[in-house]
Each structure stands twice: as C-alpha cells, then as structure tokens.
Amino acid sequence: MIEFKNVRKTFEDGTEAIKGIDLVIPEGELTALIGPSGCGKTTTMKMINKLIVPTDGNIYINGEEIASKNEVELRRNIGYVIQRIGLLPHMTIAENIALIPKLKGWKKEQYEPRVDELLELVGLEPEVYKKRYPLELSGGQQQRVGVIRALAAEPPIILMDEPFSALDPISREQLQDELKTLQQKIHKTIVFVTHDMDEALKIADNIAVMKDGMIEQYGSPDELLTNPANEFVKTFIGEHRMSKGTAAFVVKDVMSKDLTLLKGSAGPIISSGAAISLAAKKLLETNAEFLAVDENGETIGYVTKEDILRAVADKEGSTHAG
Ligand SMILES: Nc1ncnc2c1ncn2[C@@H]1O[C@H](COP(=O)(O)OP(=O)(O)O)[C@@H](O)[C@H]1O
Ligand SMILES: [Mg+2]
Known part of the structure; x- marks a missing residue:
C-alpha cells in the first residue's frame, strides 16, 4: 500500500504543482491517475520513487515513510515505465531485460529463464527477439519490452507514466489488453498515469481524477461513472460514457422486499451493498x-437467481439502447 498524507509540491520557480493530496493506493491493484496536461500526475508519480521530493507532507510505502529511505534501494523495488521507454540501444533485448536483476545480484541461472518467461508473457518469441537490438523492434514491441523490463526483478510496485500514449491506436489497445491479463497473473501494485479516460476505465481498479494539483475524485470506475463528484469529473468522463454505464449494481437494487419467504429459514446471507455478481456466485456455489x-445485522429482503437474471437483462437492454 502506498499512502500520501497531505502532500504538497512547490517547485523552485514557485509553481504549485501539488496542492495537498491524500491518497491511499491499495496493494495488488492498478490505480490510475488521470487529468488534463499539467494537473500534476507525473509529479505525484515521481514522488513515489523520490525522483521528486515533496515540499510538505509524507508518503508511506507499507506504513514506512519513504523520506528516510535510501533512494537507490527504494528504486530497485519500484519498476518504472515511461512513454518513450529508453531501452539501452547498444544492449540486446535480453540484456535490457536482465539489467536490473543483474544489478540486484541475480545469478545467470535465475535471470536467464526469467527473460524467456517474460518475453513469452507478452507474446514475443524468445528465440526470435532475445538477440535483437531495440531498434530492430516496432514501437509496440519496444514498449512491451519496456513493460516486462520493469517487471523483471519482480518489484512489488510498478509506476507507469503514459506508457502507451506514443503508440498507434491498435498497438495501444493490444497493450492495454495484455497489461490487464498480465496483472491478473502478477497482482502488482501498479500506478498508471494517463490522460485517456477510456484507457483508465478499461484497465484500472481505482481512478484518481486530478485537476490543478488536487484530487477531484477517487474511486472505482463504476463509482466515477455512476456518481461523478462534480461538474469537472462529469465533463472529464463524458456524458457518452456515463450513459453506457458499465456500472455494476448492488443486491439492494434488485432484491425483493417481501420477507414471507424467509420465515424460519436459515439460508445463506449476503450484504445489501454487495455486487450482484457476487450474489450470483454465492447462489451458484451454495x-x-x-x-x-x-x-447492518437486519434482514431486509431476499434475492433469487431470477431477480439477478431480470436485472441483468434490463441492464443489457438499456446499455444497447443508450
Ligand atoms: N521541474 C519543474 N519546475 C517547475 N515546474 C514544474 C516542474 N515539473 C513540472 N512542473 C509544473 O508542475 C505542474 C504539474 O506538472 P506534471 O506533474 O508534469 O503534470 P502532468 O503530468 O499532469 O501533465 C505543471 O504546471 C508543470 O509545468
Ligand atoms: Mg505527465
């Protein structure tokens, strides 16, 4: 977990880039920082690996304040991917990927299989690509290598600053899909900067919407879509996306309030705020x-498979109509 407590950053020229943010970035999830150019996304991200030092406030990683930590050591445990990844041009792909593991003292028997495994993970045949140099790869392929290079030494945290924004739309979508699949396997704590709302909605578990050095709203994609905090967030998300409403709704929205069926029964229970997908799963399991x-400890209704099916059908209908 990464935690920002009342963090501010004023640059030497007087620019107030970050005007006091509090943020909790959960472990094992992908959290996107999104907002217009100049709102402070990169500054926020760079404070996590101490490329930028806050003027005020504290940042904690797993409860430990990073201010007192050695920055070289800190960065070895934080992968970093930027827009133009800067693979080292005179090193082969394999050498680029193995660089950080080698710096961390891994032995050849450890890093060699890791290089192959990572290349396979993003669909680059190791025997074909290992010995090539970065310029012998397409932009999309180079960016894939940039992503796996950041993963190579298995850092618990990965920072990604607009990693796909220089790519053509097709490569970008492919890499978003790959990152999503990858994250389902590796469950790293990923902080992902983007200015593209479609990208954030697609890949993020949590989204922080920023404006002028502050966080306007922080929540899940569904929360943002269904409950934008203010006009800025609403505009930034865009009406067309909200009407699509990918939002999951909760048990309370679909349950039946008639309690007669429940008399004397001691079946499984579910909380009123649980997602209906969870209810469906529980019904099937039990x-x-x-x-x-x-x-709050009180039974307020019940929910059946039919309730869920009906609700999902309604939702599908409205989605397509919208
Ligand atoms: N080294 C710096 N010195 C002065 N101002 C800076 C510096 N780095 C960034 N800024 C300013 O801080 C603000 C936030 O920048 P940044 O975090 O890069 O925004 P974003 O990544 O959201 O586009 C901008 O106004 C930018 O011009
Ligand atoms: Mg930036």
Whole structure:
C-alpha cells in the first residue's frame, strides 16, 4: 500500500504543482491517475520513487515513510515505465531485460529463464527477439519490452507514466489488453498515469481524477461513472460514457422486499451493498434458492437467481439502447 498524507509540491520557480493530496493506493491493484496536461500526475508519480521530493507532507510505502529511505534501494523495488521507454540501444533485448536483476545480484541461472518467461508473457518469441537490438523492434514491441523490463526483478510496485500514449491506436489497445491479463497473473501494485479516460476505465481498479494539483475524485470506475463528484469529473468522463454505464449494481437494487419467504429459514446471507455478481456466485456455489439480504445485522429482503437474471437483462437492454 502506498499512502500520501497531505502532500504538497512547490517547485523552485514557485509553481504549485501539488496542492495537498491524500491518497491511499491499495496493494495488488492498478490505480490510475488521470487529468488534463499539467494537473500534476507525473509529479505525484515521481514522488513515489523520490525522483521528486515533496515540499510538505509524507508518503508511506507499507506504513514506512519513504523520506528516510535510501533512494537507490527504494528504486530497485519500484519498476518504472515511461512513454518513450529508453531501452539501452547498444544492449540486446535480453540484456535490457536482465539489467536490473543483474544489478540486484541475480545469478545467470535465475535471470536467464526469467527473460524467456517474460518475453513469452507478452507474446514475443524468445528465440526470435532475445538477440535483437531495440531498434530492430516496432514501437509496440519496444514498449512491451519496456513493460516486462520493469517487471523483471519482480518489484512489488510498478509506476507507469503514459506508457502507451506514443503508440498507434491498435498497438495501444493490444497493450492495454495484455497489461490487464498480465496483472491478473502478477497482482502488482501498479500506478498508471494517463490522460485517456477510456484507457483508465478499461484497465484500472481505482481512478484518481486530478485537476490543478488536487484530487477531484477517487474511486472505482463504476463509482466515477455512476456518481461523478462534480461538474469537472462529469465533463472529464463524458456524458457518452456515463450513459453506457458499465456500472455494476448492488443486491439492494434488485432484491425483493417481501420477507414471507424467509420465515424460519436459515439460508445463506449476503450484504445489501454487495455486487450482484457476487450474489450470483454465492447462489451458484451454495445452490440455495435465495440469499437473505443483510443490512447492518437486519434482514431486509431476499434475492433469487431470477431477480439477478431480470436485472441483468434490463441492464443489457438499456446499455444497447443508450
Ligand atoms: N521541474 C519543474 N519546475 C517547475 N515546474 C514544474 C516542474 N515539473 C513540472 N512542473 C509544473 O508542475 C505542474 C504539474 O506538472 P506534471 O506533474 O508534469 O503534470 P502532468 O503530468 O499532469 O501533465 C505543471 O504546471 C508543470 O509545468
Ligand atoms: Mg505527465
């Protein structure tokens, strides 16, 4: 977990880039920082690996303040991917990927298989690509190598600053898909800077919308879509995306309030705020006819498979209509 507590950054020329942010970035999730150019995304990200030092406030990684940490040591545990990845041109792809593991003292028997494994993970045949030099790869392929290079030494945290924005739309979408699949396997704590809302909605677990050095809203993609905090967030998300509403709704929205069915039964329970996907899963797992819906220790209704099917069908209908 990475935590910002009342962090500010004023540059020497007086630019107030970050005007006081509090942010909790959960472990093992992908958190996007999004906002217009100049709003402070890169500054926020660079404070995590101490490329930029805050003027005020503290940043903690797993509860430890980073201010007192050795920055070289800190950065070895934080992968970093930027827009133009800067693979080292005179090193082969294999050498580029193995660089940080080697610096960390890994032995050949450890890093060699790792290089192959990572190349395979992003669909680059090791025997074909290992011995090539960066300029012998397309932009999309180079960027893939940039991503796996950041993963090579298995850092728990990876920072990605607009890593795909210099790519053509097709490569960009492919890499977004690959990153998503990859993250399902590796569950790293990823901080991902973007100015592209479609990208953020597609890949992020959490999104912080920034403006003028402050965070306007922080939440899941669904929360932003269904409940934008203000006009700025609304505009930034765009009406067309909100009407699409990929949002999951919760058990309380679809349950039946008639409690007669529940009399004397002690079936499985689910909380009123749980996603309906969770309710569906629980119904299938327990093979129960219904789940009792609990809110603060009180049973307020029940939900059946039919309730869920109906709700999903309605949702599909409205999605396509919108
Ligand atoms: N080294 C610097 N010195 C002075 N101002 C800076 C410096 N780096 C960034 N800034 C300013 O801080 C603000 C935030 O920059 P940045 O974090 O790079 O924004 P973003 O990544 O969201 O585009 C901008 O106004 C930018 O011009
Ligand atoms: Mg930036």
